[in-house]
Amino acid sequence: MSRDRRRAEPPPPPEPVGRLIDAHTHLDACGAVDADDVRVILDRAQAVGVEAVVTIADDLDSARWAAAAADWDPRVYAAVALHPTRANALTDDARAELERLAAGERVVAIGETGMDLYWPGRLDGCATPAEQRDAFAWHIDLAKRTGKPLMIHNRDADAAVLDVLAAEGAPEVVIFHCFSSGAEMARTCVEAGWLLSLSGTVSFRNARELREAAALIPASQLLVETDAPFLTPHPFRGAPNESYCLPYTVRALSELVGRPAAELARETWENASRIYGIRR
Structure with missing residues (x-):
């Protein structure tokens, strides 16, 4: 079997570290189409x-x-x-449907809303920075009107x-996914009281600036996510x-911050439960 073929295989199930909530994933991009697919993915997750x-x-x-998947x-x-x-x-029409x-x-x-100046x-067809700013401002207003957390994509x-956050005024709960x-x-984010969600990139050895930043996040402002099917953690x-x-x-x-994994699991579970209103 080639090296590339091995890398394409799904990782083996990890040993559990405690109760966790995946604060940001894309079940449809992971291949889920219907309720049965969602159940299979969540069964795999719950097992660890x-x-x-x-x-x-x-x-x-x-x-x-x-x-719809949230009702399945x-x-x-x-x-x-x-x-x-x-x-x-x-x-x-899109605004009306998103509001609904x-x-x-x-x-x-x-x-996820925000700004992406990489693409x-x-x-082709990517929104311009001006279009992004206008849409970001509208989503900020929607978060305020619904009283729900604002989840930011920032590249x-x-x-x-x-x-944009300064100009529009940030909602009560802001998450940098x-x-x-x-x-x-x-x-800056910590001082503003915003939450920072870390993905598999924090395990990448070449993500030096991010790994330095991770140590600065207080326990009460930390979330963890997969952003699946992207950003699979090392190795x-x-x-x-x-x-x-x-x-x-x-x-x-x-390993990076020198704190027990079980402690991080408990803290991030509590944070996600609180901000998303999840009770399990």
Whole structure:
């Protein structure tokens, strides 16, 4: 068997580290189509202690799907929004539908929204920075009106994201999903009282700035996520990711910050339960 073939195989199930909530995953992108697929993925996750997941929308079709999936399985919750790169699809009809979906009881966040300055000019049809700013502002307002957490995607856009949040006024609860910035941005977010969610990237040896920033996050402002099927933690980088892989990230974070994995699991479970209103 070739090296590439081995890397493409799913990682083996990790040893549990305690109760966990995957604060950000994409069940549809993991291959789930219907309720049976969702149940299989959640059964795999629950077998290693991942008791609940928040599945995230990045376009209108996935927003509809995520809201439906949250009704298929009690371990699934949803977030709805248009991804920054798709902000140019935020028509009046899209706004109306997102507002309708966001009102759902099992839709627990508005996201992922924010700014992505990496893809404009690289990806055909990508929303411009101006379109992204307008859509981000609208999603901020939606989060305020619904009283739900705002889940931010930030790629190469620290200053732009902070500028929009300052101009619009941040909602009560702000989550930086897959936080990947350095120590300066981490300090700014921590001082503002925002939550930082860490993914498998914190296990990457070349993510030096992120690994330095991770040590600055207080226990009460920390979440963990997979962002599956992306960002599979070391040593399985390049293999397909799924919610059951979350304990690998928690163990990597434990080694990095010098704290017990079980303690990190308990703290992040409590934080996710509190901000998403998850009771299990």
